[in-house]
Amino acid sequence: MTDRAETLARLLELIAPYNVRGVELSETTRFAEDLELDSLTVMDLVANIEDAWDINLPLNLLPELETVGQVADAVVRLAAR
Amino acid sequence: MTDLLAKFDRFAAEHQTLLDAGLLDPFGVVMEEVLSPTRAVIGGRETILVGTYNYMGMTFEPSVLAAAKAAIDRFGAGSTGSRVLNGTFAAHVGVEAALREFYAMDHAIVFSTGYQANLGMVSTLAGKGDVIVLDADSHASIYDGCKLGHAEVVRFRHNDAADLDRRLGRLPKEAGRLVVLEGVYSMLGDVAPLKELVAVAKAHGAMVLVDEAHAMGFFGPHGRGVYEAQGLEGEVDFVVGTFSKSVGTVGGFAVSNHPKFEILRLVTNPYRFTASLPPAVVAAAEASIRCLMRAADKRERLWAATRALHAGLREAGFRLATETAESAIIAVLMPDQEATVAMWDALLRHGIYVNMSRPPATPAGVFLLRCSLSSEHSREDVATIVDRFIEARASLAAAAAA
Numbered sequence: 001m002t003d004r005a006e007t008l009a010r011l012l013e014l015i016a017p018y019n020v021r022g023v024e025l026s027e028t029t030r031f032a033e034d035l036e037l038d039s040l041t042v043m044d045l046v047a048n049i050e051d052a053w054d055i056n057l058p059l060n061l062l063p064e065l066e067t068v069g070q071v072a073d074a075v076v077r078l079a080a081r
Numbered sequence: 082m083t084d085l086l087a088k089f090d091r092f093a094a095e096h097q098t099l100l101d102a103g104l105l106d107p108f109g110v111v112m113e114e115v116l117s118p119t120r121a122v123i124g125g126r127e128t129i130l131v132g133t134y135n136y137m138g139m140t141f142e143p144s145v146l147a148a149a150k151a152a153i154d155r156f157g158a159g160s161t162g163s164r165v166l167n168g169t170f171a172a173h174v175g176v177e178a179a180l181r182e183f184y185a186m187d188h189a190i191v192f193s194t195g196y197q198a199n200l201g202m203v204s205t206l207a208g209k210g211d212v213i214v215l216d217a218d219s220h221a222s223i224y225d226g227c228k229l230g231h232a233e234v235v236r237f238r239h240n241d242a243a244d245l246d247r248r249l250g251r252l253p254k255e256a257g258r259l260v261v262l263e264g265v266y267s268m269l270g271d272v273a274p275l276k277e278l279v280a281v282a283k284a285h286g287a288m289v290l291v292d293e294a295h296a297m298g299f300f301g302p303h304g305r306g307v308y309e310a311q312g313l314e315g316e317v318d319f320v321v322g323t324f325s326k327s328v329g330t331v332g333g334f335a336v337s338n339h340p341k342f343e344i345l346r347l348v349t350n351p352y353r354f355t356a357s358l359p360p361a362v363v364a365a366a367e368a369s370i371r372c373l374m375r376a377a378d379k380r381e382r383l384w385a386a387t388r389a390l391h392a393g394l395r396e397a398g399f400r401l402a403t404e405t406a407e408s409a410i411i412a413v414l415m416p417d418q419e420a421t422v423a424m425w426d427a428l429l430r431h432g433i434y435v436n437m438s439r440p441p442a443t444p445a446g447v448f449l450l451r452c453s454l455s456s457e458h459s460r461e462d463v464a465t466i467v468d469r470f471i472e473a474r475a476s477l478a479a480a481a482a483a
Contacts (some may be wrong), residue, residue, distance in 0.1 A: 039441055043217055047238055056251045058212075059227065059234040 007053075007079075008072045014048050015068065027069035053079045104426040107437040117141055118329075118457040123434060131390075131452045131466055132436035136409050137298045137379050138457035139329030139369045149330075152364030160357045164191075165346060168357030176367040180336055183370050184305055184320065188342035191334045191363065193355050195294055195323030196222040198333025201351035202290060202321055203261060204230035211257035214248055214282075216240065216273070218266050218444050220292065229351075232259070239266070239444065242277035249285035258287035264307030265295035268443045268451070269402035270410025276311045283316065290319040290335075295408060298327035298373045299380045324366045327373065332358050332366055379456035383409055386458040393467035394452075402449065412438075413450040413470075421448040427473035433466055 012025050018041055019025060023034050031037050037045065042062070049071070050057050055078040065071050100106060105124075112121040118138035119130050139145055152172050162168035173191060180189035192198040203226025207213045211232040215223055218239040227234040233256075238244040245260070252258060260282035265272055275291065282289045293306030301309025304327075308317045318339060324332035335345075346352060358366075384406075391406035394413060402412035415421040418439060425437040428450070436451040443449055452466070 040444070040446070043236065047217070047236070047244075050251075051247070054247075054251060056212075056233075056235045056248055059236065 004072060004076055007075050008069070010052060011049070011068060011072050011075065014052060015045065018045055025068065027067065027072070029068045030066050031068075032066065049075065055079055055081075099422055104422055105429055107422060107425050110429075110434065115140075118455050119462060121434070123429065126432060128429070128432050128434050129458075129462060129466060129469075130434050131454070131458075132434055133455070134295070134326040134453050135329060135455045135457075136295075136383055136453065137327040137329065137369075137373060137376060138455045139327065139372065142329070142369060142372060144372060145329065145365045145368045148368035149361040149365040152360040156360035158361075159359045162356060163353055164357045165353045170357075170360050170363075172360045172363045172367070173357055176332075176363040176370070177334075179367045179370040180334055183303070183374055184336040185303070185314075186320075186336040187338045187340075189334060189336045190342070190346060190352065191332055191358065191366075192352055193333070193358050194331060195321075195325055195333035196225075197351040197355065198321050198323070198335055199223050199292060200226045200229055201345075201349040202319060202335050203227060203259070204351070205345060205349040206288070206290065206319070207232035207257065207259040211259065212252050213259050213261060214245065214252075214287065215261040216263065216266075218268070219261060219263065220267065220294075221442075223261055223263075223292065240271070240273050240278070242274060242281050245278055246281045246285075249281065249287060252285075258282075258285060260287045260289050262289065262291045263295075264291055264293040264300065265408040265410065267295050267410060268438055268447070268449065269412050270295075270408045270451075270453075271403050272307055272407045275308050275313055275317075279308075279313055279316050288318040289316070290321060291317050292321045294321070294323045294326055295410065297322050298376060299383050299409065304373055304376065304380065324362070324369075328366050328369045330362050330365045330369065332362060376456075382458075383454060383456040386454045386456070386460075386463050387411065389460065389463040390452060390454060390458075390466060393463060394470060397467055397471050399470065402447075409454045411452045411454070413452065415448040415450060418448055421450060423477055424473060425450055427477050428469065431469040431473045431476075433469045433473070 046057050053075055065074055112123055114122040118135045118140050121128055121130055156170050160168040177189040177191055192201055199222035203223055207230055209231040213227055213232045214235045216239055217236045235248050237248045262273055262278055279289055291308050296306040298304040300307045319335055319337045321335045324330045387406045387409045391411050395401055400414040402414055438449040438451050
């Protein structure tokens, strides 16, 4: 599951339950501005992403990951490691 | 010019809404006079304190006050310096000796606050290339310690040993690991399954730091904390604690048997780049810690008060965060912010002070009225606290019906 398109598709599934505002989800969806996720929701989502790919997504990376696409890139990179 | 404070407008507006509703400010309580570990004058009224973490009731202990006064006469009001320059007095050495004795450990290092103890220990122990694995519900001082250092930071789900195991298993073999845990989590008052968590950490070759801030004095045969109560002496590499709860003054510390521990004094910024504690404070802390070595009676009273409050509030129909009185923190679960603030306000008007807690300090979406007990709360106090909770709730129901 390291293929970029597959990763993105799975990622969108994981994010869907947190999309309480019902915005259209895509590569460019921003976690803070579009989804308005608070830090505690982010914590939950990150743990789910980590378990889906059996990776650790260090907290240090989170400030750089503003969009869904950026997270997909990070997951692909970390899963290949 | 961009107004740098504008980013806080949302919080300011929220706070203002609360004040405009005529409610007392939960973040602006002033104690005009403190009468005892369990009583203060707030808004001109004698109030029972049920949210001060003054677990062992040491703030007015005669031997503690005498030691503080004597230290002022002997050393003056302050040290005006860092521990590694001119800020180490006999009083600082004395409190570190008392800590070594209390914990039966080889080394003790005292910081100016508990916050700085975590900041210093977490940021310094784990460096570049190392990984910190911490419980998701960790205190802000632990998170801030992570931010101050250069290690990678990974969270595991609260108190979940299997989750910790998975995350440690994903780390590269060569990385140094520090697992950071707390004995008692201060928001819900729940106790960590340290036995399981520490076993997992050790199986993965991690060093373990446990923050026992909310357990000192009344967990374990010597009051060392949850790690002692669960039989983990010799398993935990570093124990962090505070003087601002059971000890009854202010300051933070770490104790350890690690043979290289003392070098931390020279390399830990939150230790060496701040002024040391005032002599009166460390002298009070030493006297208090020595009292806590023989405080079986206080400990029994604290647990009795805690169990009685848990039972009383539950019987009165309040929802509590833990099934049993796991620690000396009893957290009352509230449905939302509005109800929490209203009940907090009603309680204070009924002469009861508790802590109001809300996200992000609390775990996901939880609103709390947090009670913490003291050994000095009498049986009658606990009964009064429960009665006032019931009366406060009734006053809100009456106001809503009117």
